[in-house]
Amino acid sequence: RLVRVADAAGGGIAAVLAGLLVAYLLGLVVASGPVPALARAVRSSQVLSAVDGVAPGAVHTLFGDVRRTLRASGFPEVFAGLGPRDLPAVRTPGGRLANRPAIRRTRLSVVQVSGTAAACDRRVSGSGFVYAPQRVMTNAHVVAGVTAPTVAVGRMGRELPAQVVAYDPGRDVAVLRVPGLDVPVLRFAGEAERGDGAVVAGYPEGGGYRAAPARVRTRLTARGLDVYQRAEVTRDVYAVRADVRAGDSGGPLLAPDGEVYGVVFAASADHVGTGYALTADEVGGVAERGRQATTPVATGGCA
Numbered sequence: 001r002l003v004r005v006a007d008a009a010g011g012g013i014a015a016v017l018a019g020l021l022v023a024y025l026l027g028l029v030v031a032s033g034p035v036p037a038l039a040r041a042v043r044s045s046q047v048l049s050a051v052d053g054v055a056p057g058a059v060h061t062l063f064g065d066v067r068r069t070l071r072a073s074g075f076p077e078v079f080a081g082l083g084p085r086d087l088p089a090v091r092t093p094g095g096r097l098a099n100r101p102a103i104r105r106t107r108l109s110v111v112q113v114s115g116t117a118a119a120c121d122r123r124v125s126g127s128g129f130v131y132a133p134q135r136v137m138t139n140a141h142v143v144a145g146v147t148a149p150t151v152a153v154g155r156m157g158r159e160l161p162a163q164v165v166a167y168d169p170g171r172d173v174a175v176l177r178v179p180g181l182d183v184p185v186l187r188f189a190g191e192a193e194r195g196d197g198a199v200v201a202g203y204p205e206g207g208g209y210r211a212a213p214a215r216v217r218t219r220l221t222a223r224g225l226d227v228y229q230r231a232e233v234t235r236d237v238y239a240v241r242a243d244v245r246a247g248d249s250g251g252p253l254l255a256p257d258g259e260v261y262g263v264v265f266a267a268s269a270d271h272v273g274t275g276y277a278l279t280a281d282e283v284g285g286v287a288e289r290g291r292q293a294t295t296p297v298a299t300g301g302c303a
Helices: 002-031 036-043 046-054 057-062 064-070 095-099 280-292
Strands: 110-117 122-132 135-138 150-153 158-161 163-168 173-177 197-202 210-225 232-242 252-254 260-267 274-279
Touching (some): 095 210, 110 135, 122 197, 173 280, 197 232, 260 280
Antiparallel strands (some): 110 150, 135 173, 197 210, 232 274, 260 274
C-alpha cells in the first residue's frame, strides 16, 4: 500500500510539473504576441515568473519560430523568458533636448539602412550611424539575409551601396562599409546613469528623420535570444523611457552632447513607452572589428 501511495504522489507531482511547463511555454508565446495587455498579465504572474527563473535555455528556444511569427513589432525579443515585471520610474523626457545644437549637428551622421532579404522576399528598412570613416553601425536584424544593403544620408538625398563587413547575430550588431561616405563621425559616450536625458535618432517606419526625447530608466543584463531565436545570449542594455518605433532599430541613443550612449534595438512589448539600447560597452568589440574590416561577410537568413 505504501508503494502505491508513493507512486500516486509521484504521478501527481509529475502531472503538476508538466502542467506548469505547458503553461509556461504558452506564456512565452503570449508574451511575444500582439496584445500588450495579455503580455503584461503573463509577465506579472508570480507562478510563471518562478518557473522562468529555473527554466533552461533550451526551453526558451523551443517555440522560437512560433514566437517570431507572432511578434508584431518587428523588433527582436530582448528577454528569452518573461523579463522584468517592473522597471524604475523616471520623469517624462524633456522635449527640448532633441532640439539642442549638439543633437541637431548629428543629423547628417544618422543614416537610413535599406535592402531586400531575398530568401523571405521582404524589403527591410532601419537606421544606423557613422562611427568611423566610411563605417556605419546598425543592428544585425536590420541586414539579416540582405546581400546588397544601401545607406541613405539625410540631406544628401542619395543612396550609397554598402557592404556588411562585421555581423554579430548574438549581440544584434552589424557594421557596414560605405565607400564614398563623407560625413562627420559620432563618438561613443561614457556610461549613462538612471534619469539621464537622451535622444533616440533614426528613421521610424521607413519615413523621414526623427529625433525623439528619451530618459534612461536603468542599465541591466538581459538574457535573451539571438536574432534567429535559436541560441540564448546575454546583452548589456539600457532600458529607456522613449517612443521607440519600428525603423528606429540600429539608430543611436544620443547623449545630450551628441555622443552615442548605445544602439537602439528594441521596444518593450508590455512596458508602454519603453525601448532598449545596447550599451557602448556591448557593441565596442564589433565596432573595433568593423573599423578595420574590408571583406564582406555573410548575413545569414531572414531574422
